Amino acid sequence: MNTLCQSHGKILIVTEESIECSFALGLAGRLQRDNFNFLDAPIQIVGSVDTPAIPLNSILEAELLPNAEKVKKKIQQLLIY
16 A cells, blocks of 8 residues: 555545544544655545444435445545645
C-alpha cells in the first residue's frame, strides 16, 4: 500500500463500515504517517453514515451505505485537489 501511495499521491478508502472508530480510519492514519511527504491531497474515506445499525428498509439502506455515486463524487473532489 505504501508503494501505491507514493506513486499516486492520492488515496481513497471505501468501506461499508461506519467511518468513526473504524479500521479504515486507522489505515488512513497509518498511511498518512508513513507517506506524508508523498501525498498530494488529504486521504479521503467513503463509508456508511454513523448509525447504530443498518436499517432493514431498502431505501434507507441505500442512503446509509456507500454507493457508486458517493464514490464518484469523492473521486472527483480528490482529483481536483
